[in-house]
Amino acid sequence: MKKIINKPEDVVDQMIDGLIFGSEDLIERIPGTNVILNKQLSKGKVALVSGGGSGHEPTHAGFVGPGMLAAAVCGQVFTSPAPDQILEAIKQADQGAGVLLVIKNYSGDIMNFEMAEELAAMDEIEVDHIVVDDDIAVEDSTYTAGRRGVAGTILVHKIIGAAAESGLSLKELKALADQVIPSIKTIGVALSAGTVPESGKPGFELEDNEMEYGVGIHGEPGYRREPIKPSREIAEELTDQLRKAFQWKAGDCYGILVNGLGATPLMEQYIFANDVAQLLKSEQIELPFRKIGSYMTSLDMAGLSLTLIQLKDDHWLDWLNAPARTTAW
Amino acid sequence: MKKIINKPEDVVDQMIDGLIFGSEDLIERIPGTNVILNKQLSKGKVALVSGGGSGHEPTHAGFVGPGMLAAAVCGQVFTSPAPDQILEAIKQADQGAGVLLVIKNYSGDIMNFEMAEELAAMDEIEVDHIVVDDDIAVEDSTYTAGRRGVAGTILVHKIIGAAAESGLSLKELKALADQVIPSIKTIGVALSAGTVPESGKPGFELEDNEMEYGVGIHGEPGYRREPIKPSREIAEELTDQLRKAFQWKAGDCYGILVNGLGATPLMEQYIFANDVAQLLKSEQIELPFRKIGSYMTSLDMAGLSLTLIQLKDDHWLDWLNAPARTTAW
């Protein structure tokens, strides 16, 4: 493992301090916690709180700020934060209109956030939660943990964050999320695994010429390994999966997010985006919202993911385009 | 080489299309060229044009837009663009107040941009140029090519771009740059080399536990190789070099840029930034401007660079903080 870090057990703590150092005008750390708080909370509006294991930077802390998250809770690397930290975030984020928790669909996150929600209810703070499960690489099933939450989460932060800023109530936001979340689907490909600092070894091994479709953002296994293909063919595979999942037709309107997984530079992300753009153009899909960059990473994993959101309502596009002052949007 | 690309000879062309696809509201490609043009040029104001070899994304094209560059010229990977492309950028960027070329100090770039400048002069366009040479890893000498231009270039884009937007003349901008550029110094460290797609091999080899101080953004050799150290010690080494170069004293006022070189994720950049912040705090250096992210990369090189700019004039800070609408700032 070659990383610019100090002690592996200190990475989250020191990373948070570095992030705050870079964005002191926007965010602060709640002392004694791993919670990042928006410095300009909107009085009387619903506060959005998210979080999860670290290692996905800039997610989630990079999206704290006016127009997106009120607070983000940073767990250890790839490990959900504990309820007491989440409770602290809820308490400090609440501006009297209640708190909405944005949870990525992992058993650990769900349980920790739900416990925090129960604790907050005892403190008479109005709290509800939404669960993002956009990764279509895993078969959906009520008998299992279901689909994982991945890069699409940042679109949820943006849309629900802007809607909250516009004054929607907790109930309205929850209803909105129930529409938005099923409209977001993501599928990724990995060229190499990320390395958790405390483990020191890559999460999985790929041969020098191999890639794996459908790998999760914690290195969860994907659906197929094969020799690396040209960008155009990777774009075809991922687009095929999304077409199957969405069943789109010519003229449909989508937003697109091409997301780098950590070690893949912008050059490759742009080339891949260009290939996807051509494929979707040939199918006459409208793409009025587009975003390219490393937003939901998996430490130093090489690879990228493709997210589409079907824009079923004009408001969604407005909210995606609404101003937000955060470190990373 | 494992990269998400198509044919190596097409990477620049396709990357440009992908970039434009993602930012069609801001920028366009001059047809038949590798020039990216700001869609909202400011009439009557000096136009800033930069460029160089590709592989440093988001530099330079990501900084085209109101408040920064009027145009960027993309050469082949690590290869300066040719004069005809630069000339085209100059012609289309000029809004009647002349064009200022921002050149990184490499023989190839200097010669190509100077030839374009000569050609533009024949077309009676007022053109001048400034040369950024912020990399203190290389001994400065008038008998050699001198210091290389690296990450500090984006601070030049920002300050001079904002100053141009505020209405300064070509002469005034050139005089400003003569003050600003010597106030910017950068030093980097590499953990692994980037791979030029057409060559297919990493630009240099480092052992599994090695790093190299002072490597250039094209993999130019640095000043020392040693076993990888903790972030804190790397921060000490780079800060020592900058202290020697600046000879600062307590109370001095600087802007800071921690820059990832391509494959190093934000987590490590934040941890390193935190270490540098503590060191500079202990020396009572004021840091009113701070930026952390992968802005001047070297393909998929792992490592980072540290840039400081001494803020000798309050205007500089205002210009750094002035609004800019670009893909990457």
Next chain:
Amino acid sequence: MLTVESTIKWLNLFSEKVEKNKDYLSELDQAIGDGDHGANMARGVAAMNEALSNKSFDSIQDVLKTAAMALLSKIGGASGPLYGSALIAMAKQAGEDRSDLASIIQAGSDGIQKRGKAEPGDKTMVDVWVPVVNALKNNKLSADIIKKAVQDTEPLKAKKGRASYLGDRSIGHIDPGSMSSGYLFETLIEGDTL
């Protein structure tokens, strides 16, 4: 019998065992999860030990609640709320009926199932807690029964937790949370708390 002292002793022994076997727990988790179960549990029991040594207690409930809060706030991940919920439920039960170990462990098991919604056979720690409760009720908990319960998770296909993403590939590996729960009950025996 559970007393304040024996409960603390039990939890201390559990901590030691987790600390000693943390690499093995992570190894098990590397195979079918994300490889952090050992680190998570070690972080948790270290905090628990500290909390238990910094205070004096006058009830089992008090001990269990203190342990619960430490585990809950320091393990994180999936096992944090599960062990936390188990010990909170056990503390509640101990307040009502402090002498009956079987009903206390039963409460813990119920707490885990309520939190995690896993059924026996889903290849989770539930597959250790449930047989242990049954054995306790019949007064025949033994190291062998615990070992067997842990071992029996090997052929199962995971339906809950991270391992469930693997589908059939989760078959053939011991469930890490079952192993750490196994340690909890082994130390119950080793500490003569039965």
Next chain:
Amino acid sequence: MLTVESTIKWLNLFSEKVEKNKDYLSELDQAIGDGDHGANMARGVAAMNEALSNKSFDSIQDVLKTAAMALLSKIGGASGPLYGSALIAMAKQAGEDRSDLASIIQAGSDGIQKRGKAEPGDKTMVDVWVPVVNALKNNKLSADIIKKAVQDTEPLKAKKGRASYLGDRSIGHIDPGSMSSGYLFETLIEGDTL
């Protein structure tokens, strides 16, 4: 003697040689530069060949200017403007004094020095152009002289171009731009243009 035909033939032979040796040129550049000199030159001569075959010419000046513009716009990097400047200067000179090869090459050499500010001994292509000009003036240019000039760059320490970043480590390698310039003059001889 330079005629329209012999000049085109010369440049075609040069293209072939560059294309055939492009990997070697890049290898030389990998050692002390950035490894792209072969790719740069190959891109340039391909464009030059195309430009030369798409047009008919009625003067040497015309040929050289067309070649110059192709090289200038397609090589890029450091060698693009250098070869471009050389051929532009040669075209100008050919307009004035088209028969004297020595004065034409001299103009090219001056063009390179004006553009790149390198002196003989700086370990650049200048170290081939200057001795070639001298030999031409004395009417004794030979393959050996060219070979020697290229080879003589090996022990030099680079003062200009990318190799200069290496300092002493640039010693012991042939300069890639000198090698490609060597090809230019070798093909001058091979094409019987002298």
